[in-house]
Amino acid sequence: xxxxxxxxxxxxxxxxxxxxxxxxxxxxxxxxxxxxxxxxxxxxxxxxxxxxxxxxxxxxxxxxxxxxxxxxxxxxxxxxxxxxxxxxxxxxxxxxxxxxxxxxxxxxxxxxxxxxxxxxxxxxxxxxxxxxxxxxxxxxxxxxxxxxxxxxxxxxxxxxxxxxxxxxxxxxxxxxxxxxxxxxxxxxxxxxxxxxxxxxxxxxxxxxxxxxxxxxxxxxxxxxxxxxxxxxxxxxxxxxxxxxxxxxxxxxxxxxxxxxxxxxxxxxxxxxxxxxxxxxxxxxxxxxxxxxxxxxxxxxxxxxxxxxxxxxxxxxxxxxxxxxxxxxxxxxxxxxxxxxxxxxxxxxxxxxxxxxxxxxxxxxxxxxxxxxxxxxxxxxxxxxxxxxxxxxxxxxxxxxxxxxxxxxxxxxxxxxxxxxxxxxxxxxxxxxxxxxxxxxxxxxxxxxxxxxxxxxxxxxxxxxxxxxxxxxxxxxxxxxxxxxxxxxxxxxxxxxxxxxxxxxxxxxxxxxxxxxxxxxxxxxxxxxxxxxxxxxxxxxxxxxxxxxxxxxxxxxxxxxxxxxxxxxxxxxxxxxxxxxxxxxxxxxxxxxxxxxxx
Amino acid sequence: xxxxxxxxxxxxxxxxxxxxxxxxxxxxxxxxxxxxxxxxxxxxxxxxxxxxxxxxxxxxxxxxxxxxxxxxxxxxxxxxxxxxxxxxxxxxxxxxxxxxxxxxxxxxxxxxxxxxxxxxxxxxxxxxxxxxxxxxxxxxxxxxxxxxxxxxxxxxxxxxxxxxxxxxxxxxxxxxxxxxxxxxxxxxxxxxxxxxxxxxxxxxxxxxxxxxxxxxxxxxxxxxxxxxxxxxxxxxxxxxxxxxxxxxxxxxxxxxxxxxxxxxxxxxxxxxxxxxxxxxxxxxxxxxxxxxxxxxxxxxxxxxxxxxxxxxxxxxxxxxxxxx
Numbered sequence: 001x002x003x004x005x006x007x008x009x010x011x012x013x014x015x016x017x018x019x020x021x022x023x024x025x026x027x028x029x030x031x032x033x034x035x036x037x038x039x040x041x042x043x044x045x046x047x048x049x050x051x052x053x054x055x056x057x058x059x060x061x062x063x064x065x066x067x068x069x070x071x072x073x074x075x076x077x078x079x080x081x082x083x084x085x086x087x088x089x090x091x092x093x094x095x096x097x098x099x100x101x102x103x104x105x106x107x108x109x110x111x112x113x114x115x116x117x118x119x120x121x122x123x124x125x126x127x128x129x130x131x132x133x134x135x136x137x138x139x140x141x142x143x144x145x146x147x148x149x150x151x152x153x154x155x156x157x158x159x160x161x162x163x164x165x166x167x168x169x170x171x172x173x174x175x176x177x178x179x180x181x182x183x184x185x186x187x188x189x190x191x192x193x194x195x196x197x198x199x200x201x202x203x204x205x206x207x208x209x210x211x212x213x214x215x216x217x218x219x220x221x222x223x224x225x226x227x228x229x230x231x232x233x234x235x236x237x238x239x240x241x242x243x244x245x246x247x248x249x250x251x252x253x254x255x256x257x258x259x260x261x262x263x264x265x266x267x268x269x270x271x272x273x274x275x276x277x278x279x280x281x282x283x284x285x286x287x288x289x290x291x292x293x294x295x296x297x298x299x300x301x302x303x304x305x306x307x308x309x310x311x312x313x314x315x316x317x318x319x320x321x322x323x324x325x326x327x328x329x330x331x332x333x334x335x336x337x338x339x340x341x342x343x344x345x346x347x348x349x350x351x352x353x354x355x356x357x358x359x360x361x362x363x364x365x366x367x368x369x370x371x372x373x374x375x376x377x378x379x380x381x382x383x384x385x386x387x388x389x390x391x392x393x394x395x396x397x398x399x400x401x402x403x404x405x406x407x408x409x410x411x412x413x414x415x416x417x418x419x420x421x422x423x424x425x426x427x428x429x430x431x432x433x434x435x436x437x438x439x440x441x442x443x444x445x446x447x448x449x450x451x452x453x454x455x456x457x458x459x460x461x462x463x464x465x466x467x468x469x470x471x472x473x474x475x476x477x478x479x480x481x482x483x484x485x486x487x488x489x490x491x492x493x494x495x496x497x498x499x500x501x502x503x504x505x506x507x508x509x510x511x512x513x514x515x516x517x518x519x520x521x522x523x524x525x526x527x528x529x530x531x532x533x534x535x536x537x538x539x540x541x542x543x544x545x546x547x548x549x550x551x552x553x554x555x556x557x558x559x560x561x562x563x564x565x566x567x568x569x570x571x572x573x574x575x576x577x578x579x580x581x582x583x584x585x586x587x588x589x590x591x592x593x594x595x596x597x598x
Numbered sequence: 599x600x601x602x603x604x605x606x607x608x609x610x611x612x613x614x615x616x617x618x619x620x621x622x623x624x625x626x627x628x629x630x631x632x633x634x635x636x637x638x639x640x641x642x643x644x645x646x647x648x649x650x651x652x653x654x655x656x657x658x659x660x661x662x663x664x665x666x667x668x669x670x671x672x673x674x675x676x677x678x679x680x681x682x683x684x685x686x687x688x689x690x691x692x693x694x695x696x697x698x699x700x701x702x703x704x705x706x707x708x709x710x711x712x713x714x715x716x717x718x719x720x721x722x723x724x725x726x727x728x729x730x731x732x733x734x735x736x737x738x739x740x741x742x743x744x745x746x747x748x749x750x751x752x753x754x755x756x757x758x759x760x761x762x763x764x765x766x767x768x769x770x771x772x773x774x775x776x777x778x779x780x781x782x783x784x785x786x787x788x789x790x791x792x793x794x795x796x797x798x799x800x801x802x803x804x805x806x807x808x809x810x811x812x813x814x815x816x817x818x819x820x821x822x823x824x825x826x827x828x829x830x831x832x833x834x835x836x837x838x839x840x841x842x843x844x845x846x847x848x849x850x851x852x853x854x855x856x857x858x859x860x861x862x863x864x865x866x867x868x869x870x871x872x873x874x875x876x877x878x879x880x881x882x883x884x885x886x887x888x889x890x891x892x893x894x895x896x897x898x899x900x901x902x903x904x905x906x907x908x909x910x911x912x913x914x915x916x917x918x919x920x921x922x
Binding site (some may be wrong): 005013015016048086087088091092096097113114117118120121177180181184185191192195196198274446450464466490516586 | 614683684687688691722723726751757758764765766767768769772773774775776796797798799800801847866884890891897910920
């Protein structure tokens with residue numbers, strides 16, 4: 001198919017991407033990638049879409065063989081990908097085992113056999129070249145002796161299938177994978193029996209664990225000639241999909257000092273259930289593991305993220321035979337940017353007399369775009385004519401998650417294609433960019449919440465957490481908009497921090513917001529200057545919904561928890577209070593003002 | 599030969615020829631939960647198992663009260679929970695065992711307002727525990743409309759997604775070495791289906807659309823098309839197939855055909871259409887234990903406007919449900 005007819009921004013699951021394509025697409029710069037393939041256990045934390053699975057895919061031997069231009073046995077490490085789909089290991093039947101004596105053993109057996117099968121699946125996929133047949137001789141011996149012995153030690157009583165004398169290396173991997181799959185399925189058969197039985201049902205099958213089966217198996221495999229004389233990494237993706245017992249078991253594995261042989265690389269989103277082991281101890285960083293937080297790259301260094309996205313987009317455009325740069329493919333609204341530049345020039349010219357920042361350029365950066373948005377509201381009584389277009393703005397709106405950028409870009413490209421019939425797409429028009437990001441912002445917001453209808457009651461008794469979160473977002477979005485349109489010295493505000501200690505209710509609602517991706521949690525120095533306090537940053541994906549300027553980062557507001565409590569109950573009342581009392585006055589004195597109103 | 603009849607609700611009592619029945623129904627915030635039980639003469643039942651998701655008692659409690667009152671001393675309250683399927687399964691199992699005298703039972707099951715998960719667990723329990731001489735008659739009251747009073751483009755039934763889990767009793771046989779094929783019988787809860795697919799990241803996705811002649815009504819078919827299209831636009835590389843929303847055996851066959859198209863994949867099936875099609879999903883899983891059924895719990899339902907009851911009833915049986 002003509003490359004240019006394909007969507008260069010299509011998002012695919014990394015698992016399904018061929019090694020050659022992964023190597024073409026993957027960008028190692030501007031990430032913490034190089035901290036990952038090192039000896040030692042690592043937790044890789046990041047939101048869905050931040051690139052964790054892509055990193056893991058890139059580490060796999062088929063990709064690394066292409067990168068290093070070496071056969072598998074000469075690679076600097078061997079990485080086994082273990083993706084944990086939502087209902088793979090966390091079967092509902094396992095709830096029956098909780099608080100029963102075999103809970104840990106059976107869950108560990110499940111995990112061990114699952115991972116062991118994936119090891120052979122990885123070896124099969126690695127396409128190891130055995131031109132002179134020396135590898136087959138080694139695997140034959142492993143199969144008949146080491147593998148057989150390990151299985152028997154665990155109580156497996158069947159016989160290994162016979163493998164013909166001329167069988168290639170790959171067939172051994174497939175057979176061993178099949179044996180382990182079959183043991184795994186037998187364990188599921190046991191779970192079928194316990195599904196509706198409250199009492200204990202005896203388990204009579206073999207039992208395998210990390211220390212007595214998986215580690216020795218990997219140790220023996222490592223000694224074989226087709227394996228690199230190098231560390232083995234087990235890349236456990238989506239570890240949030242383990243149940244709590246399995247999570248504790250995994251943490252126990254982390255606590256073992258096995259890193260010279262096997263290092264665990266564990267990818268999680270915000271849902272990792274616990275850092276405690278099966279005996280209740282906590283695993284800690286850096287003592288037990290190192291930590292890489294992908295989303296911190298965005299919040300700590302915006303340029304790095306912008307450059308990373310730029311490189312990723314440039315690569316994709318090259319692969320799909322486009323000549324355009326990312327900026328050319330996603331041009332800004334030139335008329336709009338022209339007007340913003342004019343305002344910026346005026347601000348610079350007036351800085352001597354009216355300036356607030358240290359330099360004219362600082363004021364131009366801070367106020368030109370907000371002033372432009374403000375001018376639109378004055379003229380047309382509608383801020384919605386502001387165009388969210390241009391590579392820079394789109395990068396900011398994606399809020400540090402590459403996938404959000406690519407998904408939006410993919411939809412934009414699709415829309416351009418549908419409008420341009422057979423002509424090749426040379427750029428995504430600003431109007432299309434704007435339309436798609438606004439649509440996605442609304443979808444992001446209303447996926448979780450029902451649209452607020454015009455006749456919605458202002459105050460509701462017995463608000464549930466979801467409604468409180470909705471109210472909080474609408475209130476804060478409205479507040480950030482009010483600040484943008486004000487004469488405040490810092491108008492591009494996206495974050496809040498608390499001057500006092502928020503109660504449990506507020507913390508739960510904020511946690512829910514973080515879980516759903518509406519907020520990102522960071523920290524900031526507290527007002528007293530005695531330490532740090534949590535900072536909650538509204539996702540820039542919502543900027544188009546509230547007509548906010550997504551390009552600013554520094555702005556935040558300290559507020560009293562009473563203000564947020566009011567926002568959760570009634571965003572309309574919160575916004576009305578902001579207007580009548582003044583933003584800073586209300587935010588800092590919300591408690592007193594609320595009682596005073598009583 | 600399987601029974602299958604479409605009739606008006608007023609004709610229902612005349613069809614219940616095998617009384618007395620053990621009635622099983624589920625209370626709900628939907629008024630449809632009263633449609634069928636409200637037409638059944640309490641004298642025609644020995645027991646009425648009234649299932650209630652007690653974590654939703656605030657919104658279902660009133661209808662629970664009405665159902666229990668209707669059947670009086672024959673009512674058996676069966677507590678379920680949307681956030682704890684094992685708890686509900688144990689209570690259902692105990693309730694099903696009540697009052698058995700060893701003789702065959704005739705079950706009359708109003709499947710209309712069970713959650714998909716609750717219904718699937720009930721079917722698994724019946725299959726495991728029932729006597730082969732037992733019979734089961736299923737009744738379903740199709741909705742007249744969903745998201746009542748809301749313009750088509752804004753219709754929603756649930757928001758957000760909570761836990762995604764395998765359905766108790768249907769763990770499937772998922773080989774660690776195989777790729778995954780997720781089949782979704784799409785209904786109106788497009789956002790929930792999209793989030794399920796997004797969270798799952800399967801290697802292959804098949805979206806089932808209720809066939810035009812196999813839908814509850816012309817209007818609901820048109821609505822289903824809109825939602826199906828909305829979901830497709832968000833996804834890349836989906837496979838499509840049609841299934842029946844009104845005939846469980848046809849649904850089963852359509853699912854089996856789609857599975858054959860992806861031989862060698864692990865199959866995870868998410869029934870999110872009518873409860874009749876969910877019975878079809880269960881039948882497919884009974885015939886092929888390798889199929890895992892999964893369920894995505896909704897965070898929040900459109901309690902006030904979820905549906906309005908239609909005037910019809912679908913009656914059908916599943917002759918081999920209890921065959922072992």
